[in-house]
Amino acid sequence: xxxxxxxxxxxxxxxxxxxxxxxxxxxxxxxxxxxxxxxxxxxxxxxxxxxxxxxxxxxxxxxxxxxxxxxxxxxxxxxxxxxxxxxxxxxxxxxxxxxxxxxxxxxxxxxxxxxxxxxxxxxxxxxxxxxxxxxxxxxxxxxxxxxxxxxxxxxxxxxxxxxxxxxxxxxxxxxxxxxxxxxxxxxxxxxxxxxxxxxxxxxxxxxxxxxxxxxxxxxxxxxxxxxxxxxxxxxxxxxxxxxxxxxxxxx
Numbered sequence: 001x002x003x004x005x006x007x008x009x010x011x012x013x014x015x016x017x018x019x020x021x022x023x024x025x026x027x028x029x030x031x032x033x034x035x036x037x038x039x040x041x042x043x044x045x046x047x048x049x050x051x052x053x054x055x056x057x058x059x060x061x062x063x064x065x066x067x068x069x070x071x072x073x074x075x076x077x078x079x080x081x082x083x084x085x086x087x088x089x090x091x092x093x094x095x096x097x098x099x100x101x102x103x104x105x106x107x108x109x110x111x112x113x114x115x116x117x118x119x120x121x122x123x124x125x126x127x128x129x130x131x132x133x134x135x136x137x138x139x140x141x142x143x144x145x146x147x148x149x150x151x152x153x154x155x156x157x158x159x160x161x162x163x164x165x166x167x168x169x170x171x172x173x174x175x176x177x178x179x180x181x182x183x184x185x186x187x188x189x190x191x192x193x194x195x196x197x198x199x200x201x202x203x204x205x206x207x208x209x210x211x212x213x214x215x216x217x218x219x220x221x222x223x224x225x226x227x228x229x230x231x232x233x234x235x236x237x238x239x240x241x242x243x244x245x246x247x248x249x250x251x
Contacts, residue, residue: 041053077228
């Protein structure tokens with residue numbers, strides 16, 4: 001009997017919490033509010049066609065507002081994810097890892113934590129940060145796509161580069177996340193091989209670093225954003241040049 005009464009009271013308390021939270025959301029002007037008591041969440045729409053979730057499962061980490069960002073997998077790279085995480089953190093939000101979505105897209109979730117209690121003011125403040133965060137991420141991704149959407153990059157600096165073992169994506173990421181600049185990357189190579197005279201690996205590595213530096217300067221895009229496709233373009237370009245030496249067009 002006591003267990004039954006306890007369960008009834010717990011159910012009433014939960015429904016009351018959902019009712020109060022729904023009233024808070026309505027007071028803030030949000031629409032299409034849908035409660036899922038079993039999932040411990042309340043879905044609502046904002047800013048025309050955007051949706052967010054008020055996570056009511058507060059026992060461990062407190063309440064939170066969560067939203068999902070979906071974008072093209074074509075721009076996926078360590079640099080992109082790092083930038084998205086930094087921008088999310090800037091707006092006092094946290095974000096998940098990347099997971100697959102439909103139609104060659106990926107998604108990540110972001111959350112703003114409200115604490116152990118709900119009020120109109122802290123939900124409103126949380127949505128202010130979530131809105132600003134989403135707007136900034138949207139702007140970043142739009143600019144990211146625009147930067148990489150080029151028919152042809154200037155690849156002339158790689159004409160004399162040996163492509164054997166060359167990984168431009170890895171090279172760009174090492175510069176971005178380990179050394180911080182091409183100069184520091186080159187200095188690290190020189191220091192590592194300082195006791196060797198004209199070491200072939202050092203000379204090859206330094207020539208590739210210089211070519212990568214010129215690529216970024218001329219094309220105005222970080223190598224860490226396009227390195228994966230760059231290598232394919234380099235290989236294809238060389239194959240086409242070899243074919244042109246042995247094939248003749250007929251006018």
